[in-house]
Amino acid sequence: MALAARPADWRYGYELGREVGLKAGSLYPILIRLADRGLLEASWENGPPSGRPPRHLYRLTASGLATAAELSAVAAAERHGSRRELRGAW
């Protein structure tokens, strides 16, 4: 969802992990799986600072954005459904 929030922007992996509270051991496997499924595209940054290797940049592909929108809709529907159930229970 963090990637879907700014779909046009390329994002760094480490900063993305910090934003969503994921450590490297969880973040990279997720990114790798998303890329394997064609939901994420990765690119090397141009012109990194001298003495530093170029970093990987990530953003969702079109099908990644569609999947994110779908999941977001499902999550919203579930939240709405559970609120109604709670109201019914009281």
Next chain:
Amino acid sequence: MSEARRDLPRALVEAAAWALPDHRRAWGQAMLADLDHVEGLLARWRFAAGCVRVALVPPRPGGYLGRVLALGLAAAVGVSLYAATPATHVFAVAFAWLLAGYGWLAANRLSPGGLRRLRATSAAVAGAALAGVAAVVGLTVYGVTRYPWAGEDPAGLFSIFLAVVLTGYLAAALTPPRAALPYRGVAARYALPAVAAMGLLWAAGTLLHQAYGWGTTGWSVPASLVVPGVVAALATRAHRDVEAGVWVAACTGLLAGLAFFASGMMLTYASTGWYARDPSTIHDALAVGVDPASYIVGDNLGGLIIALLWMPLLTLAIGAVGANLVGDLHTRTQPD
């Protein structure tokens, strides 16, 4: 924000990047590049630990079978060796753990189709190395079972050393560095005949010594070490590439170490009768209070276990000299 910081977390992430399979190499580079932007030692350690976790349990559906097979094989080897004799208990436990660790990492590193490529390019070397490791283990177990004094290793140092070295042999033979891949076919073509020639020299030295008292067995080892220098030089000349010669030497060293141990222990077992009549062996055995056969088996077993380390290193060094000498000569004789 200038140079990349060299510290232990970086070394850990580099190791994790190395352990990733070929088709995930870019992800290893991405982790390394991200580490340069992680500030604070604790945060760097946390980040490195996460990368190590990715390398140990990479996201790769289908890799589970390889890992399960590796662990099962390691457990089977460990249990068999543990059950063989009490003298092999430390070796069995150490070898099983190391095999399991290596097998796990090796299964993780295999790219899709990697196993097929491994078989296609290095079946001869991999097969010879596997047979060599099995021979070393078999001959050691036989020796310490038949001659219990030879298996005495109170601190377990020889057992652990042997387990570490044999795992290293397997790793070098089955998962060589990526830089060696283009030379695997060449290396196998030169290394196998080279090791056969070295083996003939070792056998000749021992047999001539025992049959005719001709010199000592020691001459054949230095003489055999000329072979890697020659084959590495020949490979360099034939392929006009020093690296080809160096990888031939590395492959020769790998197989020579195992062959030296196996031939040495087989000749020792076959010659215990001769050693039982050899005055210097009898003298040394009496000094430690054991029979000459147990003494010579124990003495040679210890010496040959240590040779598993120095023989490949020396072979590689001599081969590298041979390859570089021919490489220099070739460069100097090229017209400008």
